[in-house]
Structures are given as C-alpha cells and as structure tokens.
Amino acid sequence: MSHDPSLDLPDAEYGFATLGIRHAELRSAEREHSPSMYLTSSFTFGSAAEAAAIFSGAQAGNIYGRFTNPTVQAFEQRLARLEGGESCVATASGMAAILTLVLTVMKAGDHLLVSNGLFGSTINLFNNYIAKLGIEVGYADLTDIESWRRGLQPNTRLLFIETPSNPLTEIADIAALAELAHAHGAQLAVDNCFLTPVFQQPLKLGADYIIHSATKFIDGQGRCLGGAIVGDAQRVGKDVFAFMRTAGPCLSPFNAWVFLKGLETLAVRMRAHEHNAMQIAQWLQQQPQVARVHYPGLPTHPQHELALRQQRGFGAIVSFDVHGGREAAWKLIDGTRLCSITANLGDTRTTITHPATTTHGRITAEARAKAGIGESLVRLSIGLEDAVDLINDLQRAMRSL
Numbered sequence: 001m002s003h004d005p006s007l008d009l010p011d012a013e014y015g016f017a018t019l020g021i022r023h024a025e026l027r028s029a030e031r032e033h034s035p036s037m038y039l040t041s042s043f044t045f046g047s048a049a050e051a052a053a054i055f056s057g058a059q060a061g062n063i064y065g066r067f068t069n070p071t072v073q074a075f076e077q078r079l080a081r082l083e084g085g086e087s088c089v090a091t092a093s094g095m096a097a098i099l100t101l102v103l104t105v106m107k108a109g110d111h112l113l114v115s116n117g118l119f120g121s122t123i124n125l126f127n128n129y130i131a132k133l134g135i136e137v138g139y140a141d142l143t144d145i146e147s148w149r150r151g152l153q154p155n156t157r158l159l160f161i162e163t164p165s166n167p168l169t170e171i172a173d174i175a176a177l178a179e180l181a182h183a184h185g186a187q188l189a190v191d192n193c194f195l196t197p198v199f200q201q202p203l204k205l206g207a208d209y210i211i212h213s214a215t216k217f218i219d220g221q222g223r224c225l226g227g228a229i230v231g232d233a234q235r236v237g238k239d240v241f242a243f244m245r246t247a248g249p250c251l252s253p254f255n256a257w258v259f260l261k262g263l264e265t266l267a268v269r270m271r272a273h274e275h276n277a278m279q280i281a282q283w284l285q286q287q288p289q290v291a292r293v294h295y296p297g298l299p300t301h302p303q304h305e306l307a308l309r310q311q312r313g314f315g316a317i318v319s320f321d322v323h324g325g326r327e328a329a330w331k332l333i334d335g336t337r338l339c340s341i342t343a344n345l346g347d348t349r350t351t352i353t354h355p356a357t358t359t360h361g362r363i364t365a366e367a368r369a370k371a372g373i374g375e376s377l378v379r380l381s382i383g384l385e386d387a388v389d390l391i392n393d394l395q396r397a398m399r400s401l
Ligand SMILES: *Cc1c(COP(=O)(O)O)cnc(C)c1O
Pocket: 093, 094, 095, 096, 119, 121, 122, 162, 166, 191, 193, 194, 212, 213, 214, 215, 216, 225, 226, 227
C-alpha cells in the first residue's frame, strides 16, 4: 500500500496555491515530508554496464551535478508547472539565465531587439558582452508597438522585454509583441521577475521564453541567488539544457531547495506584498513632496488598463519622483529607519533604492535618460511588514524634505 502524493498533479483539478506546494514533490525511501537536499556533485552506478547505459542515454539516471540533480529538478518542474510551461532550466543567477538563453538562441550576425527600460546589468550584458560576439543589439520603446515594428530587421532573432519594467513599472503588451515577433520569424523572451507566475503567465500570452531571477520573489527572503528559463520541451528542455550542461552556469542544490520551499508560499506572499504596495502607492500620491508615483495598480498609471487585462495583480514595486532632484531623493532615503537601503528586491523587508546612482549607475547617462530614470526617482520594493509602519517611516522621512 502506498500513500505517496502524485508527482504530477493534473492541471484541471488543482489551483495555483496547491501546485506551488504539492507539484513535483520529492520523496526518498526515508519518506521525509519536507523535500531533501541532494548535496552531491556526482552519482554512482550499479555496474560498468549501467554507467555506460546511463551515459549513452539508453537508460535514465543522474550522472553529474552539472547535468541534473533531484533537488534542482524538483524546483524546475514545479516552476515550469506554475508558469504553464513544459520545461524549465535553473541557473546560478538571473543574469546567468539571460546569458544562457541568448547564447543558446543567437549566433553572430543575428539581431537582438530589446526594450529600453531594462534592468541595469541586463543592459550592460547586452551592450558590452553580447554585442562583441557579433550579435547586433537594438532598442525599442517598451510600450510602443510601432517602435518595435520599426526596430525589426531581417536578421532579428529574439525580442527581449521586462514587464513591468524596473524601476518605472512600464508595461508591454505581451500578446501583441509575441504576434509581431512570430510574424517576423523571431521569438519573444519575457523577464517575469517582478510579477512571478502568481500575477502573470507570459507563455499563455504567446511568449516563447520566460526568464526569472529566483533571487527576488521566488526566494522571497533575500537569501540565495538563482535564476531560471521556462519554455517548451524542445527549445528549453533540449536546447537550453544542452547549453547549460556543457557551459555550466547551473544552480546549486542548496539554493534550489530554498527556492522550492519559496514556491510553497509564493501565492500568499505575492498577495500580501501587493496589499501593502497598493496602500503605500495611494498614500504616496497624496504627499506634496511627491511629484509622481509609478505603480500599475493606480488608475493614473499610463498602462493601467493593459495591466488589468494582462495581469492578475500589480506586484510589489512602487517607484516615485520627489521634488528637488538627487538631493531630495537621497535625503528621503537617508531619513527612513525601517526601509533597508539595498539594491535587492522581492524580500520580506521593504527596500529603498536610488536607481540612478545604484542599480542603473553603471549604464551611460544617455541610456539612463532613454530609460526615463531621473535623479529624483526612488524605488521601493514593498515587503511584508505592517503597511501602517511603512507609511509612518516614509512620513517621517518626507518631513525632512
Ligand atoms: C535582479 C534582476 C535580474 C538579475 O538577477 P540576478 O539573480 O541578480 O542575477 C534580472 N532581471 C530583473 C528584472 C531583476 O530584477
């Protein structure tokens, strides 16, 4: 008699929260309830013949940690399921996921078309490293489909976007961009770090690949770095995996275990983050020291209607411009006590950042201007503290302006 939970829960019967907790459960002969961490770099074989069979692919089995690891695979299968994808390849960081995808999909002579408002390191990676491999990099305005149409070239192979963008929370129409890419024989990759599959499932809107920095909300407590690529069984399960197992930007099983546990609470955490973020965005809008609030949940957000259509929630990132430029922004940041001054986001702790001099400080002033990131901009990643305490903290800091 066996009473093991199914390792592959059928879609129709279970909701998102259940899948986040129960899908791809890992259970060894010890019958542990919480999944085990397989901290081993290699695996053993019963005989020379079995080793040969597993190496040749004739028989399934683990060989070496750069190829597969049961804890990493459990995380990959669960995240793939939550995103509605067939396959997932986990990586050492979010940046490793982007690098892995671009090196798998693109070759010299191809054109990569990306949105203006990208994460600072992503812009750096494309401009300084991908471009020198003979891959052309072009830019389009995230929210303007005509700008994407104009940016397409006969050799455009991949469109890459972040939506909502960091730090301005601009929103791209994923379905429209997927259609444009496919009509042109190109593919669309979406960085889904800000919303996670709880609030947005880009594959279901037509995207070909999802990128994650698991470092952010998937961990959710600011402990580990990791990333992932999600997509179909051929292009991700076979092609991206083949690059990953050879090149080696793989995820450690320890971090995979932390993320697997993170997925169990992702749905409740994201809703709690959003609940706080909405209250703080509304409060910020009423402050005389604040010039403008960027949050897709506000009716004043330029793509609020699109957000309602495309997303199931608005997320935890709230940015705002203060009156008084860099001086006022820094004073406000320094005036908080509860918010952490740190570049990370997606933590239980609320973080506060000055993007122009930190996360986006290493890109050129011109690229920053193109992305619309001014000196007066402050970014909050709203955590899970009591909203009233966060508002009191910001209020105190505002009074110093
Ligand atoms: C943090 C982040 C990344 C990079 O992820 P790392 O895990 O830090 O390498 C990529 N995209 C977005 C939107 C991010 O916030």
